[in-house]
Amino acid sequence: AAAVDAVSREQRIASLCKQAGFQCDPFLHEFGLQINPKMYEMIxxxxxPPRILFGENNRKTDPIVMPKDGVWSMDDQRLYLPASCHSYSMIAMVNPREQNHLQAFCQALTQKANQVGMEFPNWPDLVKYGRTKEDVVILFNEIATEYKQTGTSCDLVIVVLPNKNADLYMTVKECSDMIHGIMSQCILMKNIMRPSPATCCNMILKMNMKLGGINSRIVADSITQKYLIDVPTIVIGIDVTHPTQHEERQNIPSVAAIVANLDLYPQSYGANIKIQRKCRESVVYLLDAVRERLVSFYKTTHQKPIRIIVYRDGVSEGQFSELYGNKSFLSY
Structure with a gap:
């Protein structure tokens, strides 16, 4: 949904145009220009809206949900393909005195997970407390070491953050995704204090996808069936993120992301992240990344794609000729 509804936005634009006084502007009059105060109308x-399919359940609830105004309810619904979380740990960047709130949240989270069909432990194996981003690194190392010593694995680390802190969040993702290869899920302490069913459900939807599950599927209409389902189809998304002016002075590179589905019904996705020279829009290592996506698709489906659909973002008109002339596969 938009941050500002259409009616409010229209009223604001009309008010700004009225304040600008275009009808009395001598410069516009000098050039013979007139601005119609009414918005342009078009058809x-x-x-x-697509119908959404959830998992089968023993209740009388219809697993197919029709969204209304862009929203839908998960009441009495189950995940289409629930993942299993056999063990998890928690890193709490808050005062240890908040243990009671953490325990209440874990209980509420487990209860909601069971309701939607996801296997989830009642309590984390390890709960560790810290304050700084340096503590995050130490605590992730401790968790990885303790699981290794017991010969078990950690499926997930839930990290409780005191507030929105970009440095802490970045450190968490670096430790979990890049160093230890453990899935992580962050949550703010203010949401722990009041663990509503909606908050728990939102957490579970994120964790289920990270652990390999599928939350829901779109009920295919005739067009979707024809262009996505009938023949093996891989959908590839490509984008390049560039550093800001401040980051550019620090010699921070651009990051290219290549994402593609892993299954025949485009629902599960894998990604490749490539670092390249800053402010370069063309993807330097595209061939390798696309090859990896194609191999992953084949390993999952045991089929080669008949159709390849590419979505390319972030290309201005002035860059079309550059990317079109690039000989790299799918660089435009």
Whole structure:
């Protein structure tokens, strides 16, 4: 949904135009220009919302949900393909005195997970407390070491953050994704204090996808069936993120991301992240990344894609010729 609804946005634009006084502007009059105070009207269309399929359940609830105004309810629904979390740990960047709140949240999270069909432990194996981003590194190392010593594995680390802190968050993701290869899920302490069913459900949807599950599927209409389902199809998304002016002075590179589905029904996705020279829009290592995505698709489906659909973001008109002339596969 938009941050500002259409009616409020229209009223704001009309008010700004009125304040600008275009009708009395001597410069516009000198050039013989007039601005119509009314917005341009054109014919639009509203797309029919796709139906969403959840998992089968023993209740009388219909697993197919029709969204209304862009939202839908998961009440009495189960995940389409629930993942299993056999063990998890928690890093709490808060005062240890908050243990009671953490325990209440874990109980609420487990209860909601069971309701939607996800296997989830009642309590984390390890709970560790810290304050700084240096503590995050130490605590992740401790968790990885303790699991290794017991010969078990950690499926997930839940990290409780005191507030929105970019440095802490970045350190958590670096430790979990890049160093130890353990999935992580962050949550703010203010949401721990009041663990509503909606908060727990939102957490579970994120964790289920990270652990390899599928939350829901789109019920295919005739067009989706024809262009995505009938033949093996791989959908590839490509984008390049560039450093800001401040980051550019620190010689921070650009990051290229290549994402593609792993299954025949485009629902599970894998990604490749490549570092390249800053402010370069073309993807330097595209061939290797696309090859990895194609191999992953084949390993999962045991089929080669018949159709390849590419979505390329972030290309301005001035860059079309550059990317079109690049000989790298799918560089445009």
């Amino acid at each position: 639009g269309r509203v797309l029919t």
